Amino acid sequence: MRPLRDPAKLAAAASSQRHLREIHAHLLVSGRIASPPHLAAFLVSLASSSSESDDGDLSYARLLLPRRPATLLAHNSLLRALARGRRPHLAFGAFRDLPLAPDNYSFTFLVRAATALAAAAASALDAALIAGSVHASALRHGHAADPHVQSGAVSMYAAAGDVGAARAAFAEIASPDVVCVTAMVGALATGGEADAARELFDGMPQRDHVAWNAMIAGYVRTGRSREALRLFDEMRHAGAAVGEVTLVSALTACAQLGALERGKWVHSYAHSRGMRLSVTLGTALIDMYSKCGAVATAMEVFDSMGERNVYTWTSAVSGLAMNGMGRDCLELFKRMESTGVEPNGVTFVAVLRGCSMAGLVDEGRACFDSMKSNHGIDPWLEHYGCMVDLYGRAGRLDDAVNFINGMPLEPHEGVWGALLNASRIHKNVELGQYAMDKLIAIESKNDAAHVLLSNIYADSQNWKGVSNVRNMMKAKGVKKMPGCSAIEVGGKVHEFFVGGKTHPRYKEIEMMLAEMSQRLRLQGYIANTKEVLFDIEEEDKEDAISLHSEKLALAFGLVALPEDMEIRIVKNLRVCEDCHDYTKMISKVFNREIVMRDRNRFHHFKDGACSCRDYW
DNA sequence: GTAGGGTTAG
Incomplete structure (x- = not known):
């Protein structure tokens, strides 16, 4: 083998991970491991991202750390890799064992590790302790005023669930740049303070696409999906760079709302922009289609994906479960097991729910038992x-x-x-x-x-x-909690509450309700009043029931949607038995497919029957 | 020749 002298060539060769060990050996033999320092650091970070350093402890990368002279560059590279890895707590040990005084770079990596740990901490106290001590340590070493450390500290406290501390850290920044403000926007939203986040966002002297993303995601996280989508529209009109992250948040918002039309629009937007179907984007699409009742489309996306991780599989399993497809759900789960993607606790929640929905008692029991025995997960x-x-x-x-x-x-x-x-x-x-x-x-x-x-x-x-x-x-x-049903018409989500009469097209809705009652009566439909909570007069009960939010939404769907289009309704509570019967009948009498998502699951109504087989 | 803010499953 001809000696490699040119660092650039060496780096290029080493970037093929398979050759890393050979290059390493070569360097050892030629005595070049220690210099130049940036090359050693490069090799460390390369080894760090290598799948060969399996356990996340990066033992191989550590071997590449030059001892004499020890350089902070190389050690920081290791810190960086550990902080980003699966076992971020190892960054703390490496930090403690640093042969040189840590610099501002070292602290950004430590803060990153602390953020990951705080987010996963068993208790709020643990999280606060981790975040606080890292911040204090940065202060002691005189690096707390570094903007990279500051922005990291804000997010770190947010991850620890301490918005107050995030606020305090933010207040100490003399002139926060766009990154620090964005971190604070995210921190406020994480703490449930979307309005405060929005105020800060609106006051930003300049905002880049990440700031937009943070605010949109903030709305999604606090369950304010309509505002998220409105801001998404504003973002596009403002000419900011809409990227995958933006679309993933928009899709999550559509999923929450059950807004299939808008979700499809986002999908085709991504497609028309030539975006690759990444794991994250694909997973968000599966989730969106599933939660809009379009489970077949969700599975098409799943099948078309080149790379799938545990989120992807869990999304798909969960999508089948909530749509009542228990058998398919279980089958997909088995496929997952055989593929070698390790299921986690969330996956098991999904598959157990699937079994439960479909009445697969023995199968569900077997899954539950296998959690511990085959996957080492304590329920x-x-x-x-x-x-x-x-x-x-x-x-x-x-x-x-x-x-x-x-x-x-x-x-x-x-x-x-x-x-x-x-x-x-x-x-x-x-x-x-x-x-x-x-x-x-x-x-x-x-x-x-x-x-x-x-x-x-x-x-x-x-x-x-x-x-x-x-x-x-x-x-x-x-x-x-007041019942609320939503229906999307022409890309706009309309909400109805019990007995609500405020919709601009209420007259038509009222007429349709009358027509529905009449046509159902002819079919022998009798109102079921037994689930009415309030002890009002019997004759009023039927009225109260007939104005349940899902019926209003259903009537509006019949009025406003084309006849060949299925009607999709999203309800915030469990559908009541009467409305369920009623909707079955409507599906038959009006010959319409109706998809209703309630708090727990989907009901697909067709020809007078429901996919849940009245088992919900 | 290493850094900071934004994204996916219950």
């Missing part, structure tokens, strides 16, 4: 909740109770809530009361639970029980 409370739901929905109430009794963790409200819901489905008043007692002991103000219990009583004609629940809610100040 979370959510997983126990899924199992109670799985047994409970299937009518195996004894198994559900026994399962709870055998839990190694203290059951949380989700577990009792699942039992309560199962009691409702299978009309077991006693068990429902028991679950409710347990639930109230943990979380006394759960509005959904009160409504469920009321429904259980109503179902057994126990009006005294219904009114007791109502009084209990009044006494405790528990308010039923």
Whole structure:
């Protein structure tokens, strides 16, 4: 082998990772490992991103660190790689063992590692401790005024869940540049203060595309998707550089809203711009299509992707689950296992929910057991909740109770809530009361639970029980969250609330409601009033029910959408039994496909039947 | 010849 003397050529050769060890050996033999220093640093960072340094401890990269002379450049490169790696805490050890005093670069990497750790910390206290000590250390070494450290500190505190500390760190910056302000915008939004974030954003002297992205993502994170999409439009009109990150946030917003038309538009926008279907973009698309009920399209995207990670697979598994395709969900999960992408806790939540939706009790149980035995994951409370739901929905109430009794963790409200819901489905008043007692002991103000219990009583004609629940809610100040249904027409999302009459086209809606009632009556439809929470006069009940938000949205859909178009409705709560029956009938009488997303899942209505087979 | 802010699953 001819000796390589030119550093550039060496670097080019080494950039083929496979040859890294050969180059290393060559350097050792030729005695050139120590110089020039930037080359050593380059090799360290190269080795750091190599898949050969499997465990994330970068043992091979460490071998490349020149001992004499030790350079901060090379050590910083290692810090950088550790901070970005899967085990960021290792950056702390490397930082402690630095042979030279850390500089401002070292601190930016340490801050980055701390940010990752704080975000994953078991408790808020742990997170605050990590963030605080790193910041203090930067201060001691005189690097706290470096803009790179400052912006990092703001995000670090936000990741630690301490917006107050982020604010304080930001306040100390004499003249914050665009990056620092953007970090603060993100920090405020992370802390749920989207309005404060927006104020800061609006006051920015200049904003680049990252600032726009931060604000849009901030709205999405705080559940304000409509504002996110509005800002996305503004961003395009302002001529800022819309990139993949922007589109991913926009897609997440569409997913939250169930806004399929807008979601498709974003998809074709990405396509027309020649954007590659990256893992992140593809995953966001799968999520969006799934949450808009277009699960077939979601799977097309999934199939077309070249690279898929655990998020991608989980999105797809979850999409099938929420659309009630339990068999396909389980099949895809098995495919995932055989592909070698390791599922995590979130994946199991998805597949267990899929089994539960489809009544696949034994299969679900097998998945649950395999979590620990095949994947080394200790089940979370959510997983126990899924199992109670799985047994409970299937009518195996004894198994559900026994399962709870055998839990190694203290059951949380989700577990009792699942039992309560199962009691409702299978009309077991006693068990429902028991679950409710347990639930109230943990979380006394759960509005959904009160409504469920009321429904259980109503179902057994126990009006005294219904009114007791109502009084209990009044006494405790528990308010039923108002039902809201949304429907997208012409790219605009219209929202309806119970009994709402404020829509500009309400006259037409009212006429359509009358037509719907009439045509249903002819088909022998009888209103089901038993799930009405409030004890109003019987004749009013039918009116109250007929104005449930999903019915208003449905009527509007019939009025405003072309006849050959399916009607898609997104509801914030669980759909009530009457509305479910009603929608089934409408799908038959009006010969329309109707897709309804409720709090938990999708209902695909067609020809008088629902994809959930009334099992929800 | 290493740095900072924005993105995906429950």
